[in-house]
Amino acid sequence: MLLLVIVMLLAFVNGVRNEDDVQPCAKVQTASTVVPLGSPVSATCVIRDNCPLVIGQAVHIEWRLGDRLFPGSLVANESGMGSEVVIPSFNHTRGFLTCCVQASTLQVVGGVEIRAGYRPEAPQNISCQTNLTTPNTLTCSWDPGQQETHLLTKYSLHTEIWDTNENFTYELPAGVHRYIIPRTGFGLFSDMKIYVKAVNELGEATSAPIILEPVSAAKFDPPTILKIQAESKRYGCLKLSWSLSQQQAWMRDLRLNLEVRIKTADSSYWSEQPILVNRVRPARSVDQCRLRHGTQYLAQIRVRYQQSPWSEWSSRQSGVTLETAPAGRLDSWMKVSGDQLHKQLNIQLFWKPSKQFRANGQNLSYIVSGKKLPVTNGKVCSTKGNYCTFQLPERAKKIYLSAVNAAGKSSPTEVRIHLPKDRAVVSDVSVIPQDDRSLLVQWKNLVSSTLIGFVVDWRPLLKTDLSLTQFEITDRNQTRLVITGSFEPYKPYGISVYPRFKDGIGLPQTVNAYSRQKAPSMVPKIQIKKSWQSHVELTWDEIPLDQRNGIIQSYKVFYCDKKGTINVVSAEPGERRVVLKGLNTESLYEAFMMVSTSGGSMNGSTIQFNMDPFDAVTVVTTLIVSGVGLSLVLIIIVMTCFSNHKRLKGRFWPAVPDPANSSIKRWTSESTQDSHLDWDNEEPNPMYLSHLSFLELPVKLSKEDDDPWLSNKEDTSDLGESICGSPFLSGYCGSNSDSVPYATVIFSGPCDSLTSKDPHVYLRSESTQPLLENEESVTPKCYQNMATDGMQSEQCFFGPCHNCVPEEGNDPRILWDDFPFLHSLTLNDTQID
Structure with a gap:
């Protein structure tokens, strides 16, 4: 529009030279200023002869559409110079076609605005809906079509009532495709013809008419279910009584279409396909059959008249069909554990209805019995729940599960009893x-x-x-x-x-x-369990199950020193401890823990701690380890010495033979040297002599004064002490020794000398162990050597001496040949001064 004003002003300025001349310099004409989009456009431009722009100048006429130039062709005209142009396709919904004169400069002398678009389409999908509430109205709407006209298009709604021959036309504002007809413009039960007309500058179009009865286009209010009840002897059927709303109750004689949808009381979904009942009056009830016996149902209904829209669903009401005995089997699941003490089976039995099971009643209960027939003494459980716990003898192999209602009992479901198997697959x-x-x-x-x-x-x-x-x-x-x-x-x-x-x-x-997870509701408090050197062990308690909000994925402990260096240590979900390593004993640390699930994480409170420069635990541990190590070294040294020095070993652990079980024949030099005390026995080895010492007497002993065996004293308990105090045995004191030899043999010469004339002297040992089984008798046994005046000494070494007198001509010393070790101890007559 602004460009048109500019063109007209230019034309007016160029074409008017004085106040008396008001005619334009040129005139542009076209067949139509509104054309179909994309169609050809032709126009002519006539320039007056007295136009100042062309007087005395060679003139060239051009055409311009927007920013494009189109050449024109000259045409003869009585009024002046003319030019004609043809545009093959006008592709703009709106444009200015101008006529220009090429003189010294290009001057616009005239122009015209051209608009393009499409004829309107015939309106489609006319639909009308009657409102039966006050005020009664009929609302009609339509689809203007898919194609945009790009031109101003007006619509009008036309109605014709056949019974009264009344016609009504309703003009609509541009762009409005919906109109509400007042109650005076229609009759509820009179057929009427309805159509829509669309008009623009390129033409008009009329929709296909529809014929309807306004009441058939009415959307009723939701109806009301008055009552749902079961009829006597009609199993699986319910009767529904219903009515229209109070505002529409006056139309109770209409035959309406009815839809019913139902579901069981424990179901979350309505029946997929509602049940349709055609041409039913509101005062008449409807029956719904083929339902489960003894089952509570919820029902809703909706209505419409002929092809009118369905009303909204009514509020739901419930009803129960007649009961019959339960039918079908139950699905069961049993957990069994044995009680060996009482020889019983502990059983947890769970059950649920199978797909074929029908409860056929409301107050359902269950009976578990050890017998198939309904015997009272075989019942082990009766409940209204879905599980039961009880005990049975170990020999029980199966039980029977039945459902019971007021009408009867179902056939029993057999459940076999199996002990759990130790198989993991x-x-x-x-x-x-x-x-x-x-x-x-x-x-x-x-x-x-x-x-x-x-x-x-x-x-x-x-x-x-x-x-x-x-x-x-x-x-x-x-x-x-x-x-x-x-x-x-x-x-x-x-x-x-x-x-x-x-x-x-x-x-x-x-x-x-978990169906969904989120961050835990709490984070356990970190506790310092122990610290050593530059390490600290942190522990925490387990998060309660109701506070986890998900499966714990990880525990992470963040700690930093006073410099702000942050470190992270992670722990597995099953662990509740971490060890922080490489800590500085002179720094203060802060730590907190983050617990994570797949749904989020939560941080706990912060704790502070520092490392002690003196670690008492480390010192004690070091001392203990050092002491144990030193003790092991000493033990090894001592054991080595004992194993290499048998005499030292014999000094500390002498083996004292048992006189009652010993024999001098077994006192061989080899056995004496190798004898040792058995570590597992507290008693010394009775088979071998552990020690034999040889003492050399520097002074001859007096037979009567110094030989303890020849003393007339009967008390010999102090003989050991007398020997210990003897001047001849200054280096020996048996009373102060931990272990003493049973006997000490003293020679007046070297141990291997057999030529000495001095008699051997046998001294009594310090051992308090009795030498004889019967010490009441003072008569010496055969293993003693007694010297008597005028009699040769008796020599016998094994058992009592019965025939100890040697044969004539035989040297008594021949007996020593049987004892190699004691051969050097052969007794010779020795004169005692």
């Missing part, structure tokens, strides 16, 4: 949340010829009520199952997969699962 159980109402359980199984299927068992872990336990039974080829139910978000559920064998139930695999 299930592994890698995982749970993937699908949504708030379902979880996907997956597992792997090993190949087993006796495997017949699986049982998936789940329950909320924060509740102990066994009635919340649910289960599903699958076949052997199935390794995944979607379980559904009301899973609470952020709450843990225990899910177990049990293998089923022909002869029992195997070992399960159990995992915890």
